[in-house]
Amino acid sequence: MELSPSAHLDTFARDHLPPAGQWPGLLFDLPELRYPDRLNCGHELLDRTIDRFGPGRPVFRTGCGDLWTYGELRDRVDRIAHVLTSRLGVVPGNRVLLRGPTTPWLAACWLAVMKAGAVAVTVLAQQRARELATMCRIASVGHALCDARSLDDLVAADVPGLRITSYGGDSPGDLLRLAQDAPPEPYPAVATAADDVALIAFTSGTTGRPKGCMHFHRDVLAVADTFSARVLRPEPDDVFAGSPPLGFTFGLGGLVIFPMRAGASSLLLEQAGPAHLLPAIGEHGVSVLFTAPTAYRVMLNDPRAPELGSLRRCVSAGENLPAATWREWLERTGLRIINGIGATELLHIFISAADESIRPGRTGVPVPGWQARVVDRGGVPVPDGEPGLLAVRGPVGCRYLTDRRQLEYVRDGWNLTGDTYVRDPDGYFRYVARADDMIVSAGYNIAGPEVEEALMHHPDVAEAAVIGREDGLRGQIVVAYVVLREGVPRGDGTAAALTEAVKARLTPYKCPREFVFLDALPRTPTGKLQRFLLRTRE
Template sequence: MHDFEPSAHLDSFPRDHLPPFEQWPPMNLQCLPEIANYPRRMNCARELLDKQAAIYGDKPVIYYGDEVWSWNRLLETANRIAHVLVDDLGVVPGNRVLLRAPNNPMYVACWFAVMKVGAVAVATMPLYRWRELTYMTDKAEIKVALCDWRLREEMETTLKESQFLERSLYFYSPEGQSLESLMAGKPAQFETCDTAWDDVCLIAFTSGTTGPAKGCMHFHRDVMMICDTFNRYVLKPGPDDIFTGSPPLAFTFGLGALVAFPMHGGSATLLVEQYTPDTMLRSIEKYGVTILFTAPTAYRAMTGLLAKGGYDIGSLRQCVSAGETLPLPVWQGWADATGIKIIDGLGSTEMLHIFITSKGDGIRPGATGKPIPGYEACILDDEGKPVPDGTVGRLAVRGPTGVRYLDNPERQAAYSAYGWNLTGDSYLRDADGFYWYQARTDDMIISAGYNISGPEVEAVLLLHPDVSECAVVAAPDAERGHIVKAFVVLRDKDKAGPAMAKALQDFVKAEIAPYKYPRAVEFLDVLPRTQTGKVQRFVLRQKGGEG
């Protein structure tokens, strides 16, 4: 039985809907001295905002267009919103609050307000539609929402369709009663709720690449643990650093990268609602950004732009890639263009953030890296037994964080098994302990008895000068069981056709074992992606004839 600290929650829903403790993976709370010394009463808003604002005061913490928010301004705004949540919306500790906005300062202030009142934040992607929002509000039994005015249309439909949602309060609103109008008369001080370190503070719904989104329940201590592992031991930011990046704050990758990590380091963050490769480069130059988080696709596009000149990104010193595998050609191209070795990170919503990575001289190009301090990993076979180095198997990880699904015993059992968290990735570990990504477990293609890694074929196709993007999946085949099928986006769409398909097939045969070449090539204008930027391979498998 888990030794729970007495909860501050008046609404017991979060604890009542955690998986039974025997279904949790092991979590090592003694893995690092910082974590071993955590107090059992902990609120991540007190740690990241209240205590840091007392130190940094009027120093900038958020840049947003022409706005500069100081630590004090963020604290006072969060405090006023907290009063609105309690006084006007009747929120009590343990209630869930839906948050909905692009990456902007009011979103951050709302998130901290939810933490400060001891409630549970359920952040949602701006692109989600009412069906997805209704599923989440009903799954997490959410009664109130704080929403950016520009996203009100889907929110209003959700209010009509949801069994539970009763009220949505809008900010950045030009009319009527708004969050800002209610905040105006509130005190700038608020007593942060004295939550337990194992009180749930956020339910993060996965991006739903396979089936309905799954709610991942994380504690106040978990938010601090990602700061005291990846941020403290890998990034090591300081008060002079400025972060920016493209991941949505509603995504745990973005929450860590653009809120928790910079604030933990006393740094600042630049929030941009919608980045393009060009505006990202120009923003790095304009604001003197030092730490960048984005996806491989953006690094590849920015590398092309840098070759044309006209950008000064000399302030940049660290770059992190996550969300999907980082192909070696993308890593090498960025290193050649900037001198910066991208830190490749593997993380998951279930684990909250990155758990395998490498940086600087510890990078082995093409490998994801090694477990970060606080985490351990191994490769298991289908029976849950460790396999020898050099053998492809299922990646298993554990550390201070771990999976706890909201009311999903089937998925909980699949992810937490054999005393580990099973991430759904196929990896191999080499003799030096580096972990090499092979595929998602369901992206390993078995063709005529050969195991073929889709991402390996993708990495080769990306070396071809005519290829802009690509994704490789299994397509059913009567003779071979499955064949390798490549979906390709060309730089010049007019070149698409049988001659180009054959040229790409020959190119792959010349670069890697010929049996891995794509026996089918289909040209697309764009690849289907989730709202977090991941390629939806299941959509491509369906296009390839595999339902």
């Protein structure tokens, strides 16, 4: 597929796209997916939405009661974009890392990066220095906008040449202070190509080495114009909220892209676990909720369930939604959870169903604009009712940033998600399991080898193996099998020390929830670890 002339002066992202022969097939059958050659998603989501609905509508709300209108957001976004290009030297195509809790200012920074024609690399506020350094190296990041409360690990990452600008603090060079002094004139969005890279989203594979997924400006709109428009069907008066942070594409779509495409608003919560979501729903009149099955199960056990009266749409993704959870939520609230499967590689949800089309225990059917099938290891479709690998294609496809795993994810023009599925004769898709060693806990993907590597840095650890154990609340929990060095005592004290050691190197949700101490790990005669024996033990 021939690309349009790029607006990027820094051509790193386009230069590092996979070869054209390794791309998946793309589908643009729906009329709304036939985008013009020049397209800036920041302009479309902000300026064009204001053209349709006016500047006075609410766009972002906070748990503290702050409210931003679309007009106020545009003024702040444009000022930040002026600072990026005039003061900080950002040019189209530069990678700009964005880090901080979920706030309107983080969303404004993302939109400013879009309008400036740069490439957003949004990461989690929880990620540690080692993880940040790796992502900055892979994406060749030169600039970072970071919440002042999240600076420590980014500074500790010690990325060569990285220019860090904080926001929300009291330093003279704080981004928000610079924005106050920026020109008040509107910032004309860079006329990026529809297929210029807009963002690089990182995910971890089974090896633990993060993969950068490159998505175009048109991709950002395509997920809104397929799943959101055709399945979720938001209304301008909706108030969105959810647990996923903006560093995950699940959160970026559900809390920024989808509501803004519809002229709606979002409640952006810095703390968005079930204990915080539940009261916030009633207090702020949330009508559209995005979270994982774990959170729905926790909220079902909370006596404050009557506070859910404002909800009209509930979306679940990140892990499989059990039929029992779906039915209990319906009985308690009268609401049918919209189940879905998405992937960072494909930006958002591509199989789902809503309303009367929902079938408990089934993920759904391909979202309009997408196709799906179940294939064997050779890519040949298997008969309905037989398990195989899920293969999908649509208007968005996997494009890894200089990663040989592109050849594993994309085969014969289809994206292989790494999930085992069954297609029923009526066309509905049923989740079976992950096809690899990935641990999926409370909607988070956790690579066992990455946790093992963190454990092996502790001087008391001789060997380590990490697997997932089935868990009724979280889907799976991380369990570490550890062989300690001679003389180190087995017990709670050592387990606590290892937990803190992992937390110092990795995002806290990756930490083992249980340690099992062994004399030796099961291995083949050639020394290869036999994880399947540990799973059998579980």
